[in-house]
Amino acid sequence: xxxxxxxxxxxxxxxxxxxxxxxxxxxxxxxxxxxxxxxxxxxxxxxxxxxxxxxxxxxxxxxxxxxxxxxxxxxxxxxxxxxxxxxxxxxxxxxxxxxxxxxxxxxxxxxxxxxxxxxxxxxxxxxxxxxxxxxxxxxxxxxxxxxxxxxxxxxxxxxxxxxxxxxxxxxxxxxxxxxxxxxxxxxxxxxxxxxxxxxxxxxxxxxxxxxxxxxxxxxxxxxxxxxxxxxxxxxxxxxxxxxxxxxxxxxx
Amino acid sequence: xxxxxxxxxxxxxxxxxxxxxxxxxxxxxxxxxxxxxxxxxxxxxxxxxxxxxxxxxxxxxxxxxxxxxxxxxxxxxxxxxxxxxxxxxxxxxxxxxxxxxxxxxxxxxxxxxxxxxxxxxxxxxxxxxxxxxxxxxxxxxxxxxxxxxxxxxxxxxxxxxxxxxxxxxxxxxxxxxxxxxxxxxxxxxxxxxxxxxxxxxxxxxxxxxxxxxxxxxxxxxxxxxxxxxxxxxxxxxxxxxxxxxxxxxxxxxxxxxxxxxxxxxxxxxxxxxxxxxxxxxxxxxxxxxxxxxxxxxxxxxxx
Numbered sequence: 306x307x308x309x310x311x312x313x314x315x316x317x318x319x320x321x322x323x324x325x326x327x328x329x330x331x332x333x334x335x336x337x338x339x340x341x342x343x344x345x346x347x348x349x350x351x352x353x354x355x356x357x358x359x360x361x362x363x364x365x366x367x368x369x370x371x372x373x374x375x376x377x378x379x380x381x382x383x384x385x386x387x388x389x390x391x392x393x394x395x396x397x398x399x400x401x402x403x404x405x406x407x408x409x410x411x412x413x414x415x416x417x418x419x420x421x422x423x424x425x426x427x428x429x430x431x432x433x434x435x436x437x438x439x440x441x442x443x444x445x446x447x448x449x450x451x452x453x454x455x456x457x458x459x460x461x462x463x464x465x466x467x468x469x470x471x472x473x474x475x476x477x478x479x480x481x482x483x484x485x486x487x488x489x490x491x492x493x494x495x496x497x498x499x500x501x502x503x504x505x506x507x508x509x510x511x512x513x514x515x516x517x518x519x520x521x522x523x524x525x526x527x528x529x530x531x532x533x534x535x536x537x538x539x540x541x542x543x544x545x546x547x548x549x550x551x552x553x554x555x556x557x
Numbered sequence: 558x559x560x561x562x563x564x565x566x567x568x569x570x571x572x573x574x575x576x577x578x579x580x581x582x583x584x585x586x587x588x589x590x591x592x593x594x595x596x597x598x599x600x601x602x603x604x605x606x607x608x609x610x611x612x613x614x615x616x617x618x619x620x621x622x623x624x625x626x627x628x629x630x631x632x633x634x635x636x637x638x639x640x641x642x643x644x645x646x647x648x649x650x651x652x653x654x655x656x657x658x659x660x661x662x663x664x665x666x667x668x669x670x671x672x673x674x675x676x677x678x679x680x681x682x683x684x685x686x687x688x689x690x691x692x693x694x695x696x697x698x699x700x701x702x703x704x705x706x707x708x709x710x711x712x713x714x715x716x717x718x719x720x721x722x723x724x725x726x727x728x729x730x731x732x733x734x735x736x737x738x739x740x741x742x743x744x745x746x747x748x749x750x751x752x753x754x755x756x757x758x759x760x761x762x763x764x765x766x767x768x769x770x771x772x773x774x775x776x777x778x779x780x781x782x783x784x785x786x787x788x789x790x791x792x793x794x795x796x797x798x799x800x801x802x803x804x805x806x807x808x809x810x811x812x813x814x815x816x817x818x819x820x821x822x823x824x825x826x827x828x829x830x831x832x833x834x835x836x837x838x839x840x841x842x843x844x845x846x847x848x849x850x851x852x853x854x855x856x857x858x859x860x
Contacts, residue, residue, distance in 0.1 A: 310660035314657050318646060318647035379643070382640040383700065554611045556605070556611075
């Protein structure tokens with residue numbers, strides 16, 4: 306099912322992209338949670354936008370590199386000229402993609418837990434005046450889990466396009482449109498939440514709406530139910546990508 | 558002899574006359590089988606089918622009795638492949654690529670890799686992206702041969718190699734053949750197939766035009782001699798007199814190429830006896846002369 310040499314190869318060829326995105330995200334998180342100037346915006350700016358934009362860029366580029374670009378350039382021939390099934394290829398690449406996101410959020414979460422322990426922040430300070438107490442470690446973990454699941458769904462859709470198309474330009478074109486619309490609609494919907502009523506309906510245009518940090522901060526359970534939808538989208542998209550890649554003609 | 562590769566009435570139609578149509582041949586164990594054709598004639602498409610990358614529109618192909626598309630991963634345990642287009646995964650240097658490839662193929666014995674790297678004088682420390690065409694080709698060749706596969710599928714394996722390295726490659730292919738490997742290679746360089754192949758398949762415009770047994774090639778075919786004359790008078794006189802087929806005239810150099818049927822060499826000497834010859838040269842029969850003799854003329858006729 307899993308090909309270790311391929312996993313090694315994928316880690317190696319995507320290390321730079323993963324490293325820089327994880328680095329930027331972690332640095333921003335540390336900055337937003339530590340600096341007095343920006344602390345109040347930790348949720349609106351950082352958790353509201355950065356945790357989808359940065360992983361979004363990462364999955365857009367990486368999902369394309371994992372399948373479509375290798376078929377397009379022809380290097381996939383070296384993988385498939387070995388006793389490796391096509392289904393093993395897609396499984397390994399999807400495994401890499403999901404786990405690299407888990408690692409990305411893992412690093413970021415650990416950094417935030419550390420800064421939060423060093424310099425706790427009251428929920429009221431971030432605009433949630435109706436809530437008492439500080440931001441807890443549990444909340445940080447839950448918010449990140451919620452964001453992670455949405456990012457996995459985003460990655461799965463990009464991976465699906467990467468599996469369907471043998472040409473990078475189509476794979477990255479459609480994935481780019483998808484990521485762009487998802488993130489833009491999410492930002493517009495956020496302005497809707499902040500008071501611009503006309504923009505509220507944009508939340509129906511994006512799967513980022515299943516990422517619900519407010520529910521976590523209010524200690525609600527909604528965010529848990531909302532995990533199911535991105536999870537289902539991810540399973541469906543990975544499956545479609547797998548089937549298309551295994552069935553199609555490869556110009557290698 | 559066991560049949561290793563079998564192609565059954567296989568067609569892949571890309572439209573507008575592109576693709577391959579009704580390919581049907583087989584390759585037996587230990588044979589070197591060549592495919593010759595111009596660019597776009599269907600060599601690579603044929604190999605891609607054998608590699609299981611493409612699914613034929615009709616017909617089928619199998620290797621060792623296993624369907625190429627369905628049982629690809631089982632076939633690949635026995636196959637070394639050099640793709641027609643070389644582009645490597647993004648893994649840094651040649652060394653790390655070869656290491657990962659060895660892992661993929663389950664090659665534990667690193668001696669063979671070192672041997673091949675040495676044979677091709679390959680600098681594996683170079684980054685893959687900076688490699689010249691020839692170096693990339695050599696890296697691809699090392700990958701294909703490292704596991705000592707039973708079957709080699711080589712798509713224009715000598716592309717980008719210098720003449721010396723091309724000879725090294727021919728030697729390597731012959732060595733693999735002696736070991737018992739079955740080789741299917743495509744090429745548009747006749748010399749390499751002359752030196753290696755047992756049988757050669759000519760293809761043109763996606764169709765098989767001729768399947769030639771090398772051992773029979775030239776045996777019953779007319780042999781070509783080039784005759785050089787002293788002066789124009791002799792040249793013209795011979796042309797008027799000869800009953801042999803003249804393949805090529807060159808009045809400016811005062812020489813002729815004539816086709817001499819295998820059993821009528823004495824006729825040539827009889828005809829020549831009354832002439833002052835400058836020289837007479839035997840022109841060995843090659844795939845190239847066969848190609849220009851048979852295929853090109855046939856092609857022009859049908860066109």
